[in-house]
Amino acid sequence: xxxxxxxxxxxxxxxxxxxxxxxxxxxxxxxxxxxxxxxxxxxxxxxxxxxxxxxxxxxxxxxxxxxxxxxxxxxxxxxxxxxxxxxxxxxxxxxxxxxxxxxxxxxxxxxxxxxxxxxxxxxxxxxxxxxxxxxxxxxxxxxxxxxxxxxxxxxxxxxxxxxxxxxxxxxxxxxxxxxxxxxxxxxxxxxxxxxxxxxxxxxxxxxxxxxxxxxxxxxxxxxxxxxxxxxxxxxxxxxxxxxxxxxxxxxxxxxxxxxxxxxxxxxxxxxxxxxxxxxxxxxxxxxxxxxxxxxxxxxxxxxxxxxxxxxxxxxxxxxxxxxxxxxxxxxxxxxxxxxxxxxxxxxxxxxxxxxxxxxxxxxxxxxxxxxxxxxxxxxxxxxxxxxxxxxxxxxxxxxxxxxxxxxxxxxxxxxxxxxxxxxxxxxxxxxxxxxxxxxxxxxxxxxxxxxxxxxxxxxxxxxxxxxxxxxxxxxxxxxxxxxxxxxxxxx
Numbered sequence: 001x002x003x004x005x006x007x008x009x010x011x012x013x014x015x016x017x018x019x020x021x022x023x024x025x026x027x028x029x030x031x032x033x034x035x036x037x038x039x040x041x042x043x044x045x046x047x048x049x050x051x052x053x054x055x056x057x058x059x060x061x062x063x064x065x066x067x068x069x070x071x072x073x074x075x076x077x078x079x080x081x082x083x084x085x086x087x088x089x090x091x092x093x094x095x096x097x098x099x100x101x102x103x104x105x106x107x108x109x110x111x112x113x114x115x116x117x118x119x120x121x122x123x124x125x126x127x128x129x130x131x132x133x134x135x136x137x138x139x140x141x142x143x144x145x146x147x148x149x150x151x152x153x154x155x156x157x158x159x160x161x162x163x164x165x166x167x168x169x170x171x172x173x174x175x176x177x178x179x180x181x182x183x184x185x186x187x188x189x190x191x192x193x194x195x196x197x198x199x200x201x202x203x204x205x206x207x208x209x210x211x212x213x214x215x216x217x218x219x220x221x222x223x224x225x226x227x228x229x230x231x232x233x234x235x236x237x238x239x240x241x242x243x244x245x246x247x248x249x250x251x252x253x254x255x256x257x258x259x260x261x262x263x264x265x266x267x268x269x270x271x272x273x274x275x276x277x278x279x280x281x282x283x284x285x286x287x288x289x290x291x292x293x294x295x296x297x298x299x300x301x302x303x304x305x306x307x308x309x310x311x312x313x314x315x316x317x318x319x320x321x322x323x324x325x326x327x328x329x330x331x332x333x334x335x336x337x338x339x340x341x342x343x344x345x346x347x348x349x350x351x352x353x354x355x356x357x358x359x360x361x362x363x364x365x366x367x368x369x370x371x372x373x374x375x376x377x378x379x380x381x382x383x384x385x386x387x388x389x390x391x392x393x394x395x396x397x398x399x400x401x402x403x404x405x406x407x408x409x410x411x412x413x414x415x416x417x418x419x420x421x422x423x424x425x426x427x428x429x430x431x432x433x434x435x436x437x438x439x440x441x442x443x444x445x446x447x448x449x450x451x452x453x454x455x456x457x458x459x460x461x462x463x464x465x466x467x468x469x470x471x472x473x474x475x476x477x478x479x480x481x482x483x484x485x486x487x488x489x490x491x
Contacts, residue, residue, distance in 0.1 A: 026397075027068050028285050029146030030177050032185050032222040034061040035136045037077060037129060038202055043115040043122050046080040047199060048325045051115070055203035055259070058114050060133055061224045062140040063177065063185045065150070065396065070288040072394055073137055074105045074187065076224045078204040081108050083117035084126030084360045085133060086434040087381035092134045097141070101384065102292035102392055105403050107226035108431040109207045113196050118362045118435070119324050120379075126360075148184060151176040151281035152399055152425045157272040159236045159265065160192055162410060164444040164451065166232060169410040171417070172269075173228070173427045174276045175284075175399070183221040186214060188273045189429055191230035191410050195237075195266075197259035206235065209266030210273070217274055229404070229413025229430045231438050232451055238264040282425055286397020291484050295389040295476035296354040297439075298466035305343045311336045321460060323361045334363070335456035342366075342462050349463060353388040356461070358435055364461045386434045391477055393484045399425045400485050402477060403432040408439045409451060415474045416481070423487055435459075441470045 038058045042051045058078040065072045073093070082089075090101045117126035156170040169191045177185040194205035204211075211223035237253075239246070241264045244257045253261060315330050321338070322331040342349060347366055350356055356364040359379040365372045373380070390405040402416060408430035420426045430439075437459055444452040445465045455461045481487070 026285050026287065027146055028148050028150065029066040029144040030148045030179075030184055031064040031140040031142070031144035032062065033136055033140040033143055034059050034222065035132060037079075037132055039115055039125055043125055044119045044325055045114060045200070045202070046112040046116040047196070049200045051202050052200040053202070055198055055201045056208060058111070058202060058204055059208075060136055061222060062136050063187060063222070063224060064137075064140045064144055065177075065288065066144055066146075067286070067288045070103065070290075071099060071141070072103050072105065072288050072290060072396065073099065073140070074107065074224070075133060075137065076107045076109060076187075076226045077133070078109050078111045078208055079114040080110055080112055080116060081431065081436045082106050082433055083435060084123055085117065085130040086386070087384040088127070088130035089133050090384050092130075093137060097137070100290075102290040103288070103394070105392060105394065105401070106433045107403060107429055108436075109204065109225050110194050110227040110230070110431050111205050111207065112194060113198065113201065113203045113205060116324060118360065120361055123360065145179065148177050148179045148285075149283055150285045150396060150399070151178065152284045152427065153276045153279060153281040155272055155276040155279075157190065157269055159238065159268055160233050161236050162233045164232045164409065164441055164447065164449055166409070166411050166441060166443065167414075168233060169229070169414045171228075172272055172276060174273060174281075175427060176277050176281060183218055183277070185222045185224060186218065186273070186277055187224045187226070189226055189228040189427070190269060191228035191413060192233045192235055193230060195235045195262040197262040199255055199258070206262045206266040206269065209263050210270040213267060213270035214273055217270070218277070226429050227431045228428055229408040229410050231407035231409040231430065231440070232444065233410050235265050237261055238268060284397040284399035284425055288394065288396055289484060290392060290394035291480065292390070292392045293476075293480050294354060294387050295391055295473065296352040297389050297472050298352060298468050299350055299461070299463045300466045302339060302342075302349050302463045305340070308336055308339045308343065312340060321363055324458075332457040334460035335462055338363075338460045339462035356387070358386040358388070358459065362435055362459050364455075364459050388437055389439060389473065389476070390433060391480055392432065393477070393480045395484050399427060400481055402426065402428045402481065404428075404430050404439070404477065405432050405434065406430060406437040406439050407451070408473070409441050409444060411441050412439060412470055412473055416477050419474075419478050420481060420485075420487065424485060426481075439469065439473055440465060442467045445469065
C-alpha cells in the first residue's frame with residue numbers, strides 16, 4: 001500500500017513539473033481604480049505652452065495582480081512621462097507597502113497635453129502627483145478580488161507611419177483581466193505618438209478617447225492604455241472625416257478640426273482593441289516574478305574643443321543651462337556649454353550612459369562632477385536617481401512583460417518581440433517611469449535625426465549616441481528576458 005501511494009505521489013510530482021503553471025489552480029486576485037490628476041492651475045504642458053484651459057480630465061489608472069505570494073502593480077497615467085514623481089512613489093511603495101520597485105510598473109500614455117514635470121515651475125505638481133498616485137495604489141490593493149484569469153492576444157492597426165528608414169510596427173497588444181465571464185481590466189498598447197485634440201488645453205489625446213470608447217462598449221471594464229515602442233512612429237491621419245479638409249501630409253490642421261481627427265483615430269484604435277479582446281486569447285494566469293536592471297548604453301566620443309568654441313559663438317557667453325520650454329531659444333545648445341565646461345575642468349568624457357545621472361530638469365551630470373552635483377542637489381533624489389537605461393521584465397505565468405524607460409524606437413521593440421514570440425507570449429512597452437530620452441536605432445544615429453540627437457539638445461549630454469546603441473539595447477533587454485523567463489537563446 002505504501003509503495004502504491006509513493007508511486008502515485010511520484011507521478012503527480014512528475015506531472016507538476018510538466019504542466020504549465022496556469023493549468024494548476026492559481027488564486028489570482030486583481031484590483032482596479034482610477035483617479036483624476038488634472039492640475040487646478042495652468043502649468044506648462046509637454047507641447048510647450050502654458051495650459052489655456054481643460055478639454056477633458058487627465059487620469060491615472062491602476063491595476064494590481066496578486067498571485068497569493070507576489071503582487072504586481074501596473075500604473076498608467078495621461079502624461080508624457082512620470083518624471084519627478086517617480087522616485088517618491090517608488091520609495092513609499094517600498095517602505096510603506098513592502099513592494100519592491102521591480103514590481104511597480106509605471107507607464108505613460110505619452111500624452112503631450114498634460115503638465116511636464118521637468119519644468120521647475122511644475123515641480124510642486126510632481127510632488128502632489130506622487131502622493132496622489134500612492135493613495136491610488138493603496139485604494140487599488142484594497143479593492144482586490146478574485147479569482148481572476150488573465151488572457152493575452154494581439155492584432156494590428158495599419159494607420160501608422162514611421163521615420164528613419166524603418167519598417168512600421170503595426171502591432172497592438174492586449175492583456176484582458178476577467179472575473180468569471182466579466183471583464184475587469186483591459187491593458188493595451190500601440191507603438192505611436194498621440195494625436196492631440198487641442199494645442200494648449202489639458203486633454204488626453206487619442207489614447208484617452210479610445211479608452212472612453214472601449215469602456216462604453218465593454219461595461220464594467222477599466223481600460224488602460226500605455227504606449228509601446230513608438231519613438232519614431234506617428235498616426236496616419238484618417239481620411240474622409242466630415243468637416244475636415246484634405247491637406248498634404250505633415251500640414252498643420254486648423255485647431256477647430258483637430259479634435260475630430262483625434263476622435264476618429266481613437267475610434268479606429270478602440271475598434272481594433274475590442275476585436276482583439278473579444279476574439280481568441282491565450283490564458284496566461286500564473287505566478288509572478290519580476291526584475292529591474294539598469295542597462296549601460298554606449299556613447300560616442302566628443303567633438304573637439306575647437307569645434308565647440310565655434311558653435312559657442314552662436315549664443316551669449318553668460319547663457320547657463322536652459323530649462324524647458326526653451327523660451328530664449330538656447331536650450332538646444334545646452335550640450336555645447338556642458339561640453340566646454342568639461343573641457344575647461346578636465347572632466348572625463350563618458351563612454352556609457354551609466355556614468356551620468358539625470359536631474360529632475362533633465363540635465364545629465366557626470367557622477368564625478370561634484371560641483372554640478374552640489375548645484376543640482378535639490379533636483380536629484382536621494383534614492384532611485386535617474387540613470388539610463390532602466391528596464392523591468394516581469395513574468396506572469398507564461399507571459400513576459402517588458403517595460404523600458406524612454407521613447408524607445410519601434411525597430412528596437414519589434415526586434416525584442418520577434419526574438420521571443422515563437423517561444424512565449426511577450427508584451428512590450430516603452431515610456432516607463434522617469435524621463436523620455438529617445439533610444440534610437442543605428443540608422444537614426446547615422447542620419448543625425450531628431451530622435452538620435454535629443455540626448456544632447458534636450459538632456460545636455462556633452463556627447464551623443466554611439467551607433468551601437470540599438471544593438472546594445474536589444475541585447476541587454478533580451479539577456480534580462482532570458483534571465484527572468486529562463487529561456488535559452490534569443491535570435
